[in-house]
Amino acid sequence: xxxxxxxxxxxxxxxxxxxxxxxxxxxxxxxxxxxxxxxxxxxxxxxxxxxxxxxxxxxxxxxxxxxxxxxxxxxxxxxxxxxxxxxxxxxxxxxxxxxxxxxxxxxxxxxxxxxxxxxxxxxxxxxxxxxxxxxxxxxxxxxxxxxxxxxxxxxxxxxxxxxxxxxxxxxxxxxxxxxxxxxxxxxxxxxxxxxxxxxxxxxxxxxxxxxxxxxxxxxx
Numbered sequence: 001x002x003x004x005x006x007x008x009x010x011x012x013x014x015x016x017x018x019x020x021x022x023x024x025x026x027x028x029x030x031x032x033x034x035x036x037x038x039x040x041x042x043x044x045x046x047x048x049x050x051x052x053x054x055x056x057x058x059x060x061x062x063x064x065x066x067x068x069x070x071x072x073x074x075x076x077x078x079x080x081x082x083x084x085x086x087x088x089x090x091x092x093x094x095x096x097x098x099x100x101x102x103x104x105x106x107x108x109x110x111x112x113x114x115x116x117x118x119x120x121x122x123x124x125x126x127x128x129x130x131x132x133x134x135x136x137x138x139x140x141x142x143x144x145x146x147x148x149x150x151x152x153x154x155x156x157x158x159x160x161x162x163x164x165x166x167x168x169x170x171x172x173x174x175x176x177x178x179x180x181x182x183x184x185x186x187x188x189x190x191x192x193x194x195x196x197x198x199x200x201x202x203x204x205x206x207x208x209x210x211x212x213x214x215x216x217x218x219x220x
Contacts (some may be wrong), residue, residue: 018167018182168195
């Protein structure tokens, strides 16, 4: 998909989440217009563009929310229809895209889009190998700390053959940051630079220790 689909793609506005290529996002869809979007997508190519809302308003409150132009093209990997006619989706990121032009607004927005190229790199580049190993160590620490805090088993890491881009996307998804900050990472054309920034932010977070719970006034 060098330039993007040759047709308009449904746009699913999100208020507080950003998806990255190669990553997985679970999502519950309850809004009526978005449920219509899901049904239509399932009967077609199962692709949607996930875009972050500018206003932060719930999509159901605004039938045509303004969204940022940089988004993630996603494929619906799995779907569960719920008794209340809502959906639990598992979406997999396919590519970074720019929304070029909306072609319709009702019953949900559709837009033509362009796939954004990544700066080229090779998996066997020594710099990439160093960054990949450093990123995996950071993810190991992050997931271990999260599991220990929750009293559960640590979530498995990516498979050994996972690409560096997949490792970077997992870091970005695990990063404790608001959606606007994550969108800033998605906008970076260089996977290596995106990975460095995500890794450094996670390292700072790990060094600072767990955030105090609301109302916790304990001091060290």
